[in-house]
Amino acid sequence: MKRYITLLFFGILNILIASGCSSDDKGSENQTEPETVQPIAIEKTNTTKIYVHYMPWFETNESAADKKWGYHWTMANKNPNNIGANNRREIAAYYYPLIGPYHSGDKNVIENHLLLMKYSGIDGVLIDWYGTYDVNDYRMVKENTEQLIAMLDKVGLEYAIVYEDRVTTNVVNAGKAISVTSAAKTDLAYLEKNCFNDANYIKVNGKPLLLNFGPIVLQTPAEWTNVFNTLTTKPAFVTLWDQSVEAGANASGEYAWVYKDNSFLTNFYTNTKPKLSVAIGSAYPGFKDFYAEGGGGAAIGWNIPHNNGATLDETLALAKNANLNYLQLITWNDFGEGTMFEPTVEFGYSYIEKVKAFAGVKNTENVFPDISKLYDLRLQKKGNADAQKKLDQVFNYFVSMQSVKAKQLLSEIK
The missing domain is CATH 3.20.20.80 (Glycosidases)
Known part of the structure; x- marks a missing residue:
């Protein structure tokens, strides 16, 4: 019975960690480097x-x-x-x-x-x-x-x-x-x-x-x-x-x-x-x-x-x-x-x-004001390493044509 309870405890713990619910995991997430992405070309109809x-x-x-x-x-x-x-x-x-x-x-x-x-x-x-x-x-x-x-x-x-x-x-x-x-x-x-x-x-x-x-x-x-x-x-x-x-x-x-x-x-x-x-x-x-x-x-x-x-x-x-x-x-x-x-x-x-x-x-989509907001936050959060990493991720989202994610993350940076 003891062994069963122990296994159950560790099983639940692993599920919590995997789902991002562990407080330790949240802390480490804040420290992770922004993912490196390849830029994606914008789609347009004019071939000039x-x-x-x-x-x-x-x-x-x-x-x-x-x-x-x-x-x-x-x-x-x-x-x-x-x-x-x-x-x-x-x-x-x-x-x-x-x-x-x-x-x-x-x-x-x-x-x-x-x-x-x-x-x-x-x-x-x-x-x-x-x-x-x-x-x-x-x-x-x-x-x-x-x-x-x-x-x-x-x-x-x-x-x-x-x-x-x-x-x-x-x-x-x-x-x-x-x-x-x-x-x-x-x-x-x-x-x-x-x-x-x-x-x-x-x-x-x-x-x-x-x-x-x-x-x-x-x-x-x-x-x-x-x-x-x-x-x-x-x-x-x-x-x-x-x-x-x-x-x-x-x-x-x-x-x-x-x-x-x-x-x-x-x-x-x-x-x-x-x-x-x-x-x-x-x-x-x-x-x-x-x-x-x-x-x-x-x-x-x-x-x-x-x-x-x-x-x-x-x-x-x-x-x-x-x-x-x-x-x-x-x-x-x-x-x-x-x-x-x-x-x-x-x-x-x-x-x-x-x-x-x-x-x-x-x-x-109208993204120009959001790109300006990114610039403003770069200045406002100067010296704030955590905020700058998030802004780096915003940049990555923009260059990979994920503007919805970029806007969402911008809105979360206070």
């Missing part, structure tokens, strides 16, 4: 690859070594330490990011941006990149880019680099390289070694995609031939619209940008696109630069009104009619020129909602 141009150049007083706000928040005369009555910092922009001004290398910021992109149907990020040299803020941009790239794969997004060859002149003037072509060779050798072979680096016709904002300094085919000769794999090199002639046979195509009004975009689709092997279209919500008001130089000289989203509607419609293989959204976060798709105080999530509709995202 949708990429977004991204600026990794923002710095805050907390992230900077000199404890000063970076130029792209201040320009020459704005001070984000000044906080107005509406609780907004004084920044060099007409529009205000929904999460406030930020450091581009902040993992919480990157998490927020990439999850918003994923759920809006964006396939990847085209990163504006200033090379490898320690000149001006180029090293900071490089480090921020590396932080961004590190999370892209976890979210399930692709990426490619938009090389700013204009930086090569400053590199030479700083005595860091003997020539502009030498500087460019060093920069592209870094990309070949560290980026081009990544599984999520964008490939076009089997080659790594490399965009160039210009060319601006290296303006002859001979110079680009010289630069590319040292690479084992020649990239699919795509220049700014109407400028592939400066790269000659090295160029694989061109991409559209934003300029004055939508007629330039129409002209690109009608007259330029048919001649190109690779054509990347563009869509934008508007253009309003802050340079003159911010003391950052002369104004560009023209604006494209946002028109309460009508400009974006028009450029997306042009893209749809052009039957594009590739579309670049201009831009995620160039606040200085007012072309941002990133959610703002002024426009909320309306621009990425329009992208989501264009992409034909099948998941019609």
Whole structure:
């Protein structure tokens, strides 16, 4: 009888433990690491690859070594330490990011941006990149880019680099390289070694995609031939619209940008696109630069009104009619020129909602506010290891398209 009672006791105990009813089990559950998950692609009906141009150049007083706000928040005369009555910092922009001004290398910021992109149907990020040299803020941009790239794969997004060859002149003037072509060779050798072979680096016709904002300094085919000769794999090199002639046979195509009004975009689709092997279209919500008001130089000289989203509607419609293989959204976060798709105080999530509709995202659930809540809780629970682990699990749920579970867990974190 004793033996029977003993066996019965241990049997009941095992059932309790297995069912999670043991208080010890609950304690250990709180300490378990979030499960590692593979990202799942969002389902959508539009086959056009949708990429977004991204600026990794923002710095805050907390992230900077000199404890000063970076130029792209201040320009020459704005001070984000000044906080107005509406609780907004004084920044060099007409529009205000929904999460406030930020450091581009902040993992919480990157998490927020990439999850918003994923759920809006964006396939990847085209990163504006200033090379490898320690000149001006180029090293900071490089480090921020590396932080961004590190999370892209976890979210399930692709990426490619938009090389700013204009930086090569400053590199030479700083005595860091003997020539502009030498500087460019060093920069592209870094990309070949560290980026081009990544599984999520964008490939076009089997080659790594490399965009160039210009060319601006290296303006002859001979110079680009010289630069590319040292690479084992020649990239699919795509220049700014109407400028592939400066790269000659090295160029694989061109991409559209934003300029004055939508007629330039129409002209690109009608007259330029048919001649190109690779054509990347563009869509934008508007253009309003802050340079003159911010003391950052002369104004560009023209604006494209946002028109309460009508400009974006028009450029997306042009893209749809052009039957594009590739579309670049201009831009995620160039606040200085007012072309941002990133959610703002002024426009909320309306621009990425329009992208989501264009992409034909099948998941019609509204998750954007919940992704913002994840960011807010990251800040509120800073230093709380248990809460951060739960938030890591929320992230995992989001990237694996389990948004219902993500929302539920968010609601449980107090």
